[in-house]
Amino acid sequence: DAMVIQNPRYQVTQFGKPVTLSCSQTLNHNVMYWYQQKSSQAPKLLFHYYDKDFNNEADTPDNFQSRRPNTSFCFLDIRSPGLGDAAMYLCATSRAPGQETQYFGPGTRLLVL
Amino acid sequence: GENVEQHPSTLSVQEGDSAVIKCTYSDSASNYFPWYKQELGKGPQLIIDIRSNVGEKKDQRIAVTLNKTAKHFSLHITETQPEDSAVYFCAVPQNAGNKLTFGGGTRVLVKP
Numbered sequence: 001d002a003m004v005i006q007n008p009r010y011q012v013t014q015f016g017k018p019v020t021l022s023c024s025q026t027l028n029h030n031v032m033y034w035y036q037q038k039s040s041q042a043p044k045l046l047f048h049y050y051d052k053d054f055n056n057e058a059d060t061p062d063n064f065q066s067r068r069p070n071t072s073f074c075f076l077d078i079r080s081p082g083l084g085d086a087a088m089y090l091c092a093t094s095r096a097p098g099q100e101t102q103y104f105g106p107g108t109r110l111l112v113l
Numbered sequence: 114g115e116n117v118e119q120h121p122s123t124l125s126v127q128e129g130d131s132a133v134i135k136c137t138y139s140d141s142a143s144n145y146f147p148w149y150k151q152e153l154g155k156g157p158q159l160i161i162d163i164r165s166n167v168g169e170k171k172d173q174r175i176a177v178t179l180n181k182t183a184k185h186f187s188l189h190i191t192e193t194q195p196e197d198s199a200v201y202f203c204a205v206p207q208n209a210g211n212k213l214t215f216g217g218g219t220r221v222l223v224k225p
Contacts, residue, residue, distance in 0.1 A: 004156075006156075033212075040218070040220075041217075041218070042202055042215035042216065042217055042218055043157065043202075043215055045212045045213075048212070057212075090156050090157070092156075098206060099143070099144055099145035099206040100145070101145075101147060101159055101162060102147075102159075102213060103159065104149075104156035104157045104158065105156050106155055106156045107154075107155065107156045109154070
């Protein structure tokens with residue numbers, strides 16, 4: 001089945017220690033998104049790639065970076081995680097930007113000690 | 114930007130009863146309206162969506178209705194079952210943008 005895969009499902013890191021979360025997709029979609037979701041809140045978009053074009057949300061902290069080496073893979077790098085970065089990180093894809101269906105992965109839950 | 118309000122924030126129903134969640138939005142240019150279901154510890158899953166050329170769409174026990182004039186759309190779940198317990202999010206594309214604006218979510222509890 002075509003899908004969005006996130007690894008790892010759970011990640012524990014130390015305060016200030018860089019961490020990378022990964023996402024892959026078999027849908028061959030052009031757009032890949034990264035969201036942050038904290039408890040009892042809606043997902044908050046951090047940034048997205050439309051093909052190779054990177055689009056950062058205005059309020060995304062500089063601490064968060066992303067890489068998309070090819071169509072299938074996208075990475076979220078947190079350079080110096082703080083306690084406030086503990087959250088569920090969701091990857092999503094869509095065929096095109098705009099008014100299109102987004103398909104979400106299972107998420108990676110990040111714990112910062 | 115787009116403003117999406119979702120109500121209620123929590124909803125408790127008896128098994129077999131119906132559940133209705135409503136979202137209102139501000140951008141009249143929006144023409145795509147998805148609903149997502151998120152179970153504990155999982156990512157949101159699309160359960161139904163509607164485009165503005167129709168007023169209602171049904172898929173088994175789930176239906177979505179759209180009123181473009183009033184700028185609101187609703188999720189209807191009939192004959193609720195315990196496995197319907199989850200958080201439900203509506204979403205609306207932001208005008209001329211590439212992102213969805215999510216409603217605040219509704220936690221639905223179906224009591225056996």
